[in-house]
Amino acid sequence: MHSSPPALERLVQELSKLPGIGRKTAGRLAFFLLSGDREKMESLASAIVEAKDKIVHCNCCYGFSETEICQICDDPRRTKDVICVVERASDILPFENSGIHKGLYFVLGGVLSPLDGIKPETLHIPTLIERIEKENVKELILALGSSPEAESTALYIDRILANTPVHRTRLARGIPVGSDLEFIDDITMLRAFEERVKI
């Protein structure tokens, strides 16, 4: 688009850096932003700048926060002895949306991958172990993904805590609620069958 204004071209380029946004979608978003009143552009830009300036990582769980200690870690109503371990800060969201977890979180920052140079020290694993030793943690829910790396990370943490009284659990695997059986992949079916429960 050699004849488009440079500022428009730059906006399209910046938008197309977002995940899942190709050049065409970026163009559509740019035109949407330009077509209405200019206030919505102002308010989107300021929301981005505000998030950039205000949001940091919680010093306790490494989740997103606007304060040194996040609202979850700081909430006296939450049980302190159940910690849900996740890969990324964004993984906290689905738990909070469901409201099922009343305890705290801990963000690892990734999963172990020796070939990529990601060792326990690269992640927050030493801090997690330290926290478990200091605090009276009863249960650690290892809510990591199902990739081989995630599974071996869970296994690694499980082994470190083998001689402690801390319960290590993981989320149930099985058929998603409301799913049609014919659309279930083989591995999920295998897991759901193996881990079947008594009615």
Added chain:
Amino acid sequence: MHSSPPALERLVQELSKLPGIGRKTAGRLAFFLLSGDREKMESLASAIVEAKDKIVHCNCCYGFSETEICQICDDPRRTKDVICVVERASDILPFENSGIHKGLYFVLGGVLSPLDGIKPETLHIPTLIERIEKENVKELILALGSSPEAESTALYIDRILANTPVHRTRLARGIPVGSDLEFIDDITMLRAFEERVKI
């Protein structure tokens, strides 16, 4: 998501106002922006602000521009007597991408819709007619959509110019290049059949 930082919540809300971006995708985009280095947020925000401040409508064709007269209208190499009439400023893009149109553009700003109160004066139709009368326009390519409103808008402009020497044309309708015939909708097939051309 009652426990997420307000700045994050606001960013998700602003992003979900974009077309085709639901709450889940907005959350994903927000987490993407927050996860890497903060420079990319700065540069996206500044691209939005820059576009907001710099981009205006061309005084001649009503397309997007950073100057009073856009680069296309101002380009001496473009033929001035062929004008391609489009609904929205964003419709100029596919023509420019293909590079096929060597003339100028004119953005109507919409299509006639008497029921919604959109009359010729609401759009830029009087300005278009004035421009045709003043300049020596040879051909007007009415590249409007195929909705009933768009078709009647094209017909309306066609009738106004009935007694002038201006050629009125429209884009060919037919099977898109590379499309499989089995995926063609009935109306496109009807048009493609009716407007078939000699080999």
